[in-house]
Amino acid sequence: MTLKSIARKNAVHVMLFYSGGCNGCDIEVVNAMLSPRYDLEQYKVMLTWNPREADVLLVPGVVTWQMLEPLKKIYAMIPDPKAVVAVGACAVNGNVYKNLVGDIGVNEEIFAPVETVIPVDVKIPGCPPRPEDIIMGAVKGLPKLMGAP
Numbered sequence: 001m002t003l004k005s006i007a008r009k010n011a012v013h014v015m016l017f018y019s020g021g022c023n024g025c026d027i028e029v030v031n032a033m034l035s036p037r038y039d040l041e042q043y044k045v046m047l048t049w050n051p052r053e054a055d056v057l058l059v060p061g062v063v064t065w066q067m068l069e070p071l072k073k074i075y076a077m078i079p080d081p082k083a084v085v086a087v088g089a090c091a092v093n094g095n096v097y098k099n100l101v102g103d104i105g106v107n108e109e110i111f112a113p114v115e116t117v118i119p120v121d122v123k124i125p126g127c128p129p130r131p132e133d134i135i136m137g138a139v140k141g142l143p144k145l146m147g148a149p
């Protein structure tokens with residue numbers, strides 16, 4: 001086990017990237033991460049806006065063309081190993097945007113699901129998913145951070 005994986009075991013930094021969608025999933029992510037009800041900081045799960053210190057990237061919604069390059073850039077900036085979590089039905093399978101993106105997952109303005117843009121490790125269905133499911137999804141990404149295959 002490396003020093004980095006020990007540090008990550010003791011404090012996991014989660015980054016949220018607003019890629020598109022209706023904001024319902026974004027609100028549930030913020031609810032899961034920051035509300036006193038769940039209080040994830042007591043478990044050393046911290047929300048960060050700095051990709052250089054992030055371990056887990058949460059991506060809710062589809063990816064609009066404006067957010068396509070920023071998402072790829074943010075993904076590249078997060079150090080390996082990292083885990084990407086697609087949050088909500090839009091991110092997992094296109095959901096209400098399916099008719100727009102078609103079978104190949106892209107049109108000129110919207111990209112879905114998120115795995116058509118960057119690799120995804122964990123998928124959380126729901127429209128929007130419950131905060132508990134989002135927390136469990138972030139936890140499912142942890143083995144990858146610890147060096148597990």
Ligand code: SF4
Binds near residue numbers: 088091127
């Ligand atoms: S999954 Fe539902 S709540 Fe989440 S962004 Fe899509 S439409 Fe909105």
